[in-house]
Amino acid sequence: MDERQLRILRELGELGSVTAVAEALLVTPSAISQQLRLLQRSVKVPLTERDGRRLVLTDAGQALADAAIEVETALARARHTVEEFVDRPDGEVSVAAFHSAGAAFFPLLLRALAAPGAPVVGLADEDVAQEDFPRLTRVYDLVLAHRLDHAPPWPRTVTVTTLLHEPLDVAMPAGHPLAAKRRVTPSDVADEPWITVHDGFPVMATIEAIAAASGRRLHLAHRINEFAVAAEVVAAGGGLALMPRWTTRRHPALVLRPLSGVQASRCIDALYRPERTARRAVRTVLAELKSAARSIQGADD
Template sequence: MDERQLRVLRELGELGSVTAVAEALLVTPSAISQQLRLLQRSMPVPLTERDGRRLVLTPAGQALAGAAIDVETAFARARHAVDAFVDEPEGTVSVAAFHSAAAAFLPLLLRGLAGPGHPQLTLADEDVAQEDFPRLAREYDVVLAHRLDHAPPWPDTVAVTPLLHEPLDVAMPEDHPLASKRRLTPHDVADQPWITVHDGFPLMATIEAVAAAANRRLDIRHRINEFTVVAEVVAAGGGLALLPRWTARPHPAVVLRPLGGVHARRHVDALHRPERTARRAVRTVLAQLKRDAATIRSGRSDVPGPGRGRER
């Protein structure tokens, strides 16, 4: 038994014929008859009977048709509740982000959507391996994720809103000998100690590409995922590191230099299940994230050069 079958039964009781019901519901008489047969299969007593050439309701059919009014009313209320939820501008939207994106985007997102008439945000940090980001879309409305240029695309299970295509630069102390160079190659940096992320995290593939391009194994001294900590260790002389140009927090004692010869960029994307964008509040958050991405991109220098530290 479903809502459509109950509506057909109710209309039959009111209109008095299969033909009239078909005309009212803009379907064929055979479609109406099929719905009545399906409904009858789920009932232990007859719902209709012949009165000459007409099909009419039995007493059981009349009782069920009366109950159908309450069912249709309940369904209408349910649809209205869903419509209100979908169109609610101040609905709650959950957003998860990996650490550097969280530091760059979430304050802007909070300020951009502050005040009445905007979605209510619930925020979380999630620093996971690249292949685990799509699974987070089950738990959160929007997930800020990153992947390298040459990494596989995100699976079809999630929709993707691109935010940034961000360069990864070599970070070093401002007095490091390589700081005088405008652009670096893998051979320039291959004999230096390195600070990098743990295995399985996206930036590790770029480190491996540097080693392959220089045809030598890099001296990896430290494994640190959090970029603010990485910058402090770089400033203290712990080694070189790759830092994202726009989303990592600037450090006054650290400079960035572009790296050529390898794919040294990452995509920062907002992942979400396609059905989530049926909600007005989720669409509002995605639109604000795109505006924030433009702010982040325009607020930093595109190519760091000699004599300059991290651009603010």
């Protein structure tokens, strides 16, 4: 039995005929009769009987119709609770981000949502391989993920809102000979030692593209995922590194130079399951992330 069948039984008890129930529910009498037959199959005792030309409820049918009132009341209460949850402006919203995105977005997000009545955000850092970001949407409402331009798109199981399309520049010490150039090429940087990420992380594909464009195998001296740590190693003379232009805090001892000849940029996307944005609080946080992205990019203009 289901909610609709129970309602039909209740209406039959109150209105007294299949025709009257059909008119009240704006369906055909045959549709009402079909639902009553389906309901009867799930119950061992008769629910209706003929009284002349009328179809009336048996005692068992009346008992079930009375119970249907309780069912409808409970369902109405449950719907109201869900509606309040969905429309609540100050609900809790969980947000995960990889490290550099978290450093750039989290402070702006917290400041934007500091007023009373705003969503309450729970923040988490998740530094995972690109293919693992979509799985995080099972745990978090919103997941900030990065993907290189030429990488495969995100799976259709998640919805994607692109926040930033961020260039990746070559970071070097301010006194490095290449710092005098406005832009560098793969050939310029191919013979330098490199600080790069571990295999499976998005930036690694750009390192491979530099090697392919220069026709030389790069010397990967150090494997460091955290850009702030990599910046310190670059400053200490450990080699060159690719650095995001906007989301990584500028190091006073480094300069960033654009890279010509290869695609060197990444998308920072918000991933989420589509049903999450049914909640007003999640939509509010997503809007603030978009606003934060504009501020992050604008700060470099």
